[in-house]
Amino acid sequence: EIVMTQSPVTLSVSPGERATLSCRASQSVSSNLAWYQQKPGQTPRLLIYGASTRATGIPARFSGSGSGTEFTLTIGSLQSEDFVIYYCQQYNDWPLTFGGGTKVQIK
Amino acid sequence: EVQLVQSGAEVKKPGESLKISCRGSAYSFTNHWIGWVRQMPGKGLEWMGIIYFDDSDTKYSPSFQGQVTFSADRSINTAYLQWSSLKASDTAIYYCAAWGTEGGGWFDPWGQGTLVTVSS
Numbered sequence: 001e002i003v004m005t006q007s008p009v010t011l012s013v014s015p016g017e018r019a020t021l022s023c024r025a026s027q028s029v030s031s032n033l034a035w036y037q038q039k040p041g042q043t044p045r046l047l048i049y050g051a052s053t054r055a056t057g058i059p060a061r062f063s064g065s066g067s068g069t070e071f072t073l074t075i076g077s078l079q080s081e082d083f084v085i086y087y088c089q090q091y092n093d094w095p096l097t098f099g100g101g102t103k104v105q106i107k
Numbered sequence: 108e109v110q111l112v113q114s115g116a117e118v119k120k121p122g123e124s125l126k127i128s129c130r131g132s133a134y135s136f137t138n139h140w141i142g143w144v145r146q147m148p149g150k151g152l153e154w155m156g157i158i159y160f161d162d163s164d165t166k167y168s169p170s171f172q173g174q175v176t177f178s179a180d181r182s183i184n185t186a187y188l189q190w191s192s193l194k195a196s197d198t199a200i201y202y203c204a205a206w207g208t209e210g211g212g213w214f215d216p217w218g219q220g221t222l223v224t225v226s227s
Contacts, residue, residue, distance in 0.1 A: 046214065089213065095170070
């Protein structure tokens with residue numbers, strides 16, 4: 001099983017600043033990686049797939065990069081609604097696996 | 108608007124059976140895989156498995172193999188997740204989501220989730 005490790009677990013950032021979230025795979029997943037956002041009490045929402053392609057309707061301040069085992073989600077200028085939890089997911093191999101999540105909180 | 112609509116919250120006792128549903132609204136499940144994801148209270152997302160709607164081909168996570176069963180009813184565009192004997196540790200929110208659209212392995216869109224509470 002491919003283990004996905006997200007860091008940090010909690011990230012404290014000021015509004016308007018940039019946030020950089022990391023996701024590491026225990027073995028290569030090529031570019032078969034997705035990012036999701038989950039607001040409290042809400043359903044996860046797809047942000048990024050293919051490691052770097054924004055899903056429909058996702059603002060340009062969200063960007064993804066990386067391949068192989070190291071991936072990054074960057075939020076360019078944090079808005080109030082961005083202070084929530086983010087998950088990565090690999091779909092390169094079975095079983096599909098999610099990272100444990102990064103909570104972005106206001107500094 | 109494309110939606111996956113899940114059945115309502117359930118409260119059950121240990122040992123009871125349960126079947127929850129996921130219906131496509133303005134979204135045909137034909138030629139689609141539907142996935143199930145568990146989120147235990149205060150925890151992250153766990154992939155349970157997927158079912159191909161057309162022929163009910165399934166792929167289960169090893170962690171859930173034998174613990175749950177996926178099924179589908181094409182006549183009413185609905186997928187199901189069921190348990191034969193619930194445990195307290197099954198208490199969680201269960202999400203359905205379309206998987207594999209556009210040839211990829213991500214989940215989109217998602218249902219609103221079904222909260223299952225198992226308590227004596």
